[in-house]
Amino acid sequence: MKVVIIGHGGHSKVVSDNIRASKDLLIIGYLDNKYENIQIIDHLIYGPIGVAKHLMEENNDVKFVMAIGDNRVRKSIIEMLGICIENFVTLIHPTASISPSATIGKGTVVMPQAVINADVKIGHHCIINSCSVVEHDSLLEDFVHLCPNSTIAGTVEIGEGTCVGSGATIIPTKRVGEWSMIGAGSTVTDDLPDNCLAVGTPAKVKLKNKVSAG
Numbered sequence: 001m002k003v004v005i006i007g008h009g010g011h012s013k014v015v016s017d018n019i020r021a022s023k024d025l026l027i028i029g030y031l032d033n034k035y036e037n038i039q040i041i042d043h044l045i046y047g048p049i050g051v052a053k054h055l056m057e058e059n060n061d062v063k064f065v066m067a068i069g070d071n072r073v074r075k076s077i078i079e080m081l082g083i084c085i086e087n088f089v090t091l092i093h094p095t096a097s098i099s100p101s102a103t104i105g106k107g108t109v110v111m112p113q114a115v116i117n118a119d120v121k122i123g124h125h126c127i128i129n130s131c132s133v134v135e136h137d138s139l140l141e142d143f144v145h146l147c148p149n150s151t152i153a154g155t156v157e158i159g160e161g162t163c164v165g166s167g168a169t170i171i172p173t174k175r176v177g178e179w180s181m182i183g184a185g186s187t188v189t190d191d192l193p194d195n196c197l198a199v200g201t202p203a204k205v206k207l208k209n210k211v212s213a214g
Helices: 010-020 049-058 071-081
Strands: 002-006 026-031 039-041 044-047 062-066 196-199 204-208
Touching: 002 010, 002 049, 010 026, 026 049, 044 049, 049 062, 049 071, 062 071
Parallel strands: 002 026, 002 062, 026 044
Antiparallel strands: 039 044, 196 204
């Protein structure tokens, strides 16, 4: 399958490695607005994000994946492009452990050594970073970003667009609202609202309605 990566910065490097680890996927290009026009370099396509539909029309079997870490930017580009969700590929690194009963949305990227256990539901365009753990029956809505080594215990719910920092833990049965940020190394022991920044152990809300997760 041919894959075009949207975004060509630091995060695209690890997404590219994820694709290269699969025998069934082939990178054919990168789209980023730092490129003004379409160009071919070493057999790869480089161009602005807006040419995505044009590439799709020329290549019937091409799929896309987002390689932009900022959750809000990732969502805004998806909405701007208006491309059907079926045209995005789900990337799962071969070293990740995925339960057969888990469901993972289109456009989501699962990085090396991540663990996704029984009956987990993960939405579209999420990032499940290296060595993250998502335990049984948890729900992650669209555009969630789990940073490396984060731990999501059983029956946790995480709202759209929330970012869980590196090494953070959410204990069982808790709900974290939409578009929030959990600081690195924090431990969430209570439900958290939408649009907040929470840090510490136990995690305490430091800012409300001012956070752009990503």
